[in-house]
Amino acid sequence: MAEIRIHHLHKRFSDFVAVRDSTLTLEDGKFVVLLGPSGCGKTTTLRMLAGLEFPTSGSITLAGQDVTYLRPRERDIAMVFQLFALYPHLGVRGNLEFPLRNEGLPRAEIDRRVADVAAILRIEHLLGARVGGLSGGDRQRVALGRAIVRQPQAFLMDEPLGTLDAEFRELMCVELRKLHARLATTTVFVTHDQNEAMALADHIVVMDRGEILQSDTPGGIYNAPSCMFVARFIGRPPMNFLPVAGAVRAGDVAVSLAGVRVAVPCTQADAAGAVLGVRPEHVCMGAQGGGLAAEVRHVEYFGSHWIAELATAAGTLKAVVHKSQRPVPGERVAVAFDTARVVLFDAATEQLLPSADKRQHHEGPCHGQH
Structure with a gap:
């Protein structure tokens, strides 16, 4: 061996x-x-x-x-x-x-x-x-x-x-x-x-x-990146980060982004401040109405898909959009997230906050500590 x-x-x-x-x-x-x-x-x-x-x-x-x-x-x-x-x-x-x-x-x-x-x-x-x-x-x-x-x-x-x-x-x-x-x-x-x-x-x-x-x-x-550095380094475009309003408590299943309640996997730890992380492909754009209000600021074409840069009251984020649904700069849309794919980080330590979602507790046979 x-x-x-x-x-x-x-x-x-x-x-x-x-x-x-x-x-x-x-x-x-x-x-x-x-x-x-x-x-x-x-x-x-x-x-x-x-x-x-x-x-x-x-x-x-x-x-x-x-x-x-x-x-x-x-x-x-x-x-x-x-x-x-x-x-x-x-x-x-x-x-x-x-x-x-x-x-x-x-x-x-x-x-x-x-x-x-x-x-x-x-x-x-x-x-x-x-x-x-x-x-x-x-x-x-x-x-x-x-x-x-x-x-x-x-x-x-x-x-x-x-x-x-x-x-x-x-x-x-x-x-x-x-x-x-x-x-x-x-x-x-x-x-x-x-x-x-x-x-x-x-x-x-x-x-x-x-x-x-x-x-x-x-x-x-x-x-389930262990910290915000890993989340930034892995993925193109990298993970979106949006600051959460107020503290997060164990058992929370939703957080506030600029006054809008957003569902998250059940949190298992407290944090005085938190940052919501979501991959661009897990950002969903729809007609204005429910969700986080956003404006399309910039669009990039990649053949199989578009990358849309969106401005919201909670911050700027990017979304992956199917090639058949071209976003238009200046367009106002509503943004929602795939709840199962959302993660939370402690704002002070930038470490992943554990949740009830078992994806965040995945461990393979190769373990590292420091």
Whole structure:
């Protein structure tokens, strides 16, 4: 079992704390994405898993073995970098063979593994080519192949799609998911791109300022973000936030937005102040009448749908509207929300307020604390 555990992992560079007291369990065979903005600590965490950096404190175990202070060559992992890190003086076959020759494997075993990996990645026709003339997508396939051919206990990937154009990135996301389904090897993938994270991950670990903010399935992260930062970072457009008038009490099933009562899932905690969060696709526009009065300020067309920016007495929000129902700037409408999809945050802490809706208590097998 290639389960990875990090326990109270902490990394300080002089006066800067890159990773702050992180605890996380990554289950065997899962595709886990570390997601967050630049400087959030995700790459430093990955480098500590790889042995390229040692923690200031805390521990890392791989398949039950303490690897905290082992060098990279002493850990049964393979790493794929953003800039391919291929050997330019070697051809495609030479790059794939290189780690196996270092292990001293017999020629027959090297040939078998290289042939298997080339078939998996569909690069058999490139085995005789030099890497310098390959496209970005093909180079990344070779880089992946060099990692896969080792048959490690875990793959660590540091933004491996970052240099590819949009079309290649989408293609490689699909290929990586197929590859993971076939190999079922524990994979830790770093990215700042939420689309990559949502497309690839079994579990997403959202980080900011060195801390793990939430670790959950993509659905759990999207539907019940642990805090307002996660809600802003996941989703395009991001979640709408509207300030609630007055305090919120446990047992409340409605809140006030600019004098309009809005139904919410039954609240299970008190808060002196709260913020209502709702995704744009869960905002419903209708004729004037019941609901929160709004004016359409701006409209964007995306082919399959419109994004309407709405001004209300409670604040500005965005709504996703079907392509057949074009909103008109200046139009006055009434806004309602999908009650089951509304969440509340504590205005002071920006943390999610628990509710009776079980979606907000979803926990997957990959848990993180800080």
